[in-house]
Every structure is written in structure tokens, then in C-alpha cells.
Amino acid sequence: MTPIGDFIRGHTEAIILSILEKEDSYGYKINQTIEKISQGELLLTEATMYSVFKRLEKNEFIQSYWQEGTNNVNRKYYSITPLGKTYLKEHKHSWYKFSNMLNQFLNN
Amino acid sequence: MTLGMEACMHQKIMDYVNYQFRFDKRENIDSIKQEMVSNLIDRYDDLVKDGMDEKKAYIETVKRIGNIDETSDIKVDQLYLEKPSWALISMITVSVLAIGGLAISLMSNVIGLIVTLGSVGLFATASYALYADSQHKRALEHDIDSQKVYFQTILKTFNKNYVIWSITIAIVFSSLILNFIFLISAESISQVVLESGIGQIIAVFFIVWFIVFIILFAILKSLQGSLYKKYIFITGDLMTEEDRLVKTYPDFKQGYELILFLYLILTTLAIWASPIAYYEYINGSGMGFETSFIGAVGDLPLFYIPIVFSLGILIYMGINLKSVKAPRWLLFVLTSLSYLGYITILVIYQNVLPGLIEAKITAIAIYFSLSLFGHLIYLISSLNRKN
Numbered sequence: 001m002t003p004i005g006d007f008i009r010g011h012t013e014a015i016i017l018s019i020l021e022k023e024d025s026y027g028y029k030i031n032q033t034i035e036k037i038s039q040g041e042l043l044l045t046e047a048t049m050y051s052v053f054k055r056l057e058k059n060e061f062i063q064s065y066w067q068e069g070t071n072n073v074n075r076k077y078y079s080i081t082p083l084g085k086t087y088l089k090e091h092k093h094s095w096y097k098f099s100n101m102l103n104q105f106l107n108n
Numbered sequence: 109m110t111l112g113m114e115a116c117m118h119q120k121i122m123d124y125v126n127y128q129f130r131f132d133k134r135e136n137i138d139s140i141k142q143e144m145v146s147n148l149i150d151r152y153d154d155l156v157k158d159g160m161d162e163k164k165a166y167i168e169t170v171k172r173i174g175n176i177d178e179t180s181d182i183k184v185d186q187l188y189l190e191k192p193s194w195a196l197i198s199m200i201t202v203s204v205l206a207i208g209g210l211a212i213s214l215m216s217n218v219i220g221l222i223v224t225l226g227s228v229g230l231f232a233t234a235s236y237a238l239y240a241d242s243q244h245k246r247a248l249e250h251d252i253d254s255q256k257v258y259f260q261t262i263l264k265t266f267n268k269n270y271v272i273w274s275i276t277i278a279i280v281f282s283s284l285i286l287n288f289i290f291l292i293s294a295e296s297i298s299q300v301v302l303e304s305g306i307g308q309i310i311a312v313f314f315i316v317w318f319i320v321f322i323i324l325f326a327i328l329k330s331l332q333g334s335l336y337k338k339y340i341f342i343t344g345d346l347m348t349e350e351d352r353l354v355k356t357y358p359d360f361k362q363g364y365e366l367i368l369f370l371y372l373i374l375t376t377l378a379i380w381a382s383p384i385a386y387y388e389y390i391n392g393s394g395m396g397f398e399t400s401f402i403g404a405v406g407d408l409p410l411f412y413i414p415i416v417f418s419l420g421i422l423i424y425m426g427i428n429l430k431s432v433k434a435p436r437w438l439l440f441v442l443t444s445l446s447y448l449g450y451i452t453i454l455v456i457y458q459n460v461l462p463g464l465i466e467a468k469i470t471a472i473a474i475y476f477s478l479s480l481f482g483h484l485i486y487l488i489s490s491l492n493r494k495n
Contacts, residue, residue, distance in 0.1 A: 028147040045174020046144045054179075073150075076143040 020080040195237035206269040270328040278321035
């Protein structure tokens, strides 16, 4: 894994929440978005995705429901909860604070 | 044709996922598999749509499953994160052999001893292998966790078996002592059984067994203390319960002093038993205890030597039991003199009181063996301290 991927890895939950904040989505689509935005730097395996979803669901940050998609394939969709939105807001806030601080250090 | 191929590949992906989770008995496993399969099929379809060859797309797809253990909350013990070595597996055999040895020793001393020694030997070898392996891992792979786990396995196996080892070896050892006694005494086992009954032999056997057991137990207990100290020293990990053990029990070297102390109590008893034995002998002629005791000591002034010296060591050891700074040479001289006193008693019995030798040789032989054993341990302890 490249260093960029390692940096991002600690924020996987926030990344997924930020994607779900825009619209409800399912595993493969979320992964595709991540891959596209990170330009292939961050690749999540199915197992990792599952464990992240499970943690988020356990914390009640997301909810899931089954929906039939194309080709009669059932897909598990996830939607962000109000609690998840609050968490994401807090995470964003601390990230801005952290990145500003780091910028000050590194730009000096 | 393409549709058939597609369905076939979808089925193949499903089969692959089913195979990966074949041992998973979670209630929601079907839902997990279904979600995973739908994501994988989407990926596969996209890859094929982008022009990738079906077989290659399949491989690229299943590669993205990742480590399925991540999906489970069941955490595998650190011990099993790697393939168990022969040394780890041997630790189970150590326990089996220890229990087997104990059972067999009740029927056959020699075979029981061999099996038990096999257990001890295997433990020593496997422990060394694990220790060496853990040091190697620490040095080359900086894997402190494995080191800790290996050390804990050594300690656990030791804790499980050391009492059983002590019991078995004590059984064998006390049988040997009994055999030795009958070998050097004029009486045969059947003669003693006829005269005094089997109860006496069982009583002697049990007393000897108990003494040997206590000695072995003390040695192993103190060895356990040393192992815990070593564990804490190497790993820096304070095991709450075991830490208490280290503080409660003496370390290996102090353990030797404890054994020496026990040995001295026995020698003192033996030496004091001699005049009492003499009193019993004289009692036949109607003499009182005081008279005969004074008579015994007075007639045989050499009795003084072992009594005085062994009492002196006993008091000295009692005061310095917790001290590690006891002068070695003083203890050595004192115990040697006490030991010399023994030989003297034996000579006196043979020359001055020939009638007594047959009756009391059994007791003397026991004390003699024990004192030999005590001295042997003392010598080992002296050598150990020099290092």
C-alpha cells in the first residue's frame, strides 16, 4: 500500500459516511466511488468493507435495507442516520483542526 | 452463449464465496454471503464490460474478497496465528506423560520413572526450543508478543505438571530407599511383615515419600519462582496473579537453603533419636531416662559433635533463612562436621553396641540416605552460587 492509502485508512469510516451523506448506496458502488476519488490509491476488500459497515451499524451511524437491483440481484443498501451525520460533522471538524495544525508545522 | 457463460461465472463466484465461509456457523452468514456475492458480481460484470477476459475477470474479482477473518468478531488466540511448532505440541505430550508416569509408577517403579523422566526431558527440550525461538523472533522480527506467548506456554505447562512430577519421583525414590534399607539390614521384607505387620512398612514408606516429596516440591516451587522472575525480566509483563506468586515463594537459590534447613531438622532429630534409642535399649535393664540419656552421652562423648554442630547450623539457618548473604564456607564446615558425626555414630553402634545394630539399622539407613541427599543438594547449591 502506498503511504497515501495508509494515511486514509484510519478514516475509512468517515469516508464511507461522507459518501452516504450524499445518497444511499451499496457496497460495490461505494467502493467504486472510493476508488475513483482516491485515484486507485485506496482499495477496500469485501472483508474490510463488511467489517467497517458492521462497526458503523453497531454504533448506529448507518442503517441497512435490501433492495432489488438490475438482473434480479438483491443489493444491501446503506443510509446514514442522524447520529452518523453528527459523528461525521465532528470528525470533519477535528480533521480541519488537525490538518490546519499539521500545515502550520509542515509549511514552516 | 455469452449469457450462459455469464451465469456460469456468477455461479462460480457464488461457489467460491460459499467455500470461503464453509466453516462459518454465524446466524446471519447467508446475508453476509449474499451481500458479498452481489458486490462481487457487479465488479465482475463491470470488468467484463470493460473488455477483460472472463477468466481473468473472475480471478480479479475473487481477489477482492480479502481476508474473511476480518468479517468475524471471533479473534484467534495469538498462539495460533502461526503454525504450531513441534515444541508447542510437545507441551501437551509432557502433561500426558506426567500423568501416565504417575499411574505406571504405582505398578512399576522403573517404567514409571522412565516415563516421568521422559516428561521432564521433553519439557526441558521443548521449553528450550520455545525460548530460543522466542528470542530469535524478538531479535529478527521484533515480535515481542510471540515471545510472551511462548514463555507463558512454558510456565503453564510447568504449573500443570510439577506437582505430578514430584509425587511420582517421590514414590520411586522412597521405594528405592526402602529397598536399600532392606538390602543392608539383616531382615528381609517378609520377615518384617511377619514380625510387625505390613502397616509398619507402609508407614515408613509414607514418611519417606512425604519427605522426598516436600524436598522435590520445594526445589520445583523455587524453580517456578525463578521462571516467573525471568518472565517478568524478559517481557516486562507483570502477571497480576503470578506476580504475587513470585513475592510469596523463595527463588531457586533460597529454595536450596530451605531444603538444607529441612535436612538439618531431620539430622538433628536423627542425632537426638540415638540416645533415646540407647535409652530404650538400656531400659530393658531398668535404668531411668535421665540416667540412661546422660549415660549414653557420657559414655559416648562423640555424640556431642553432631548434636552441637547440627543444632548450631539449625539456629544459624533459622536466623539467616531469608538472607542470601550467608557465608558459604561456614555452612559447609558445619554440615561436614555434622556429617562426620553420623559416620561416628554408625561406627560406635557397630563397635560399642553390637546388639543394637540390627534393631536400629533401618532408622540409621534412612537418616544416612537423607543426609547424603541433603549434602548433594548443598554441594549443587554451593556450585550454583559461585556462578
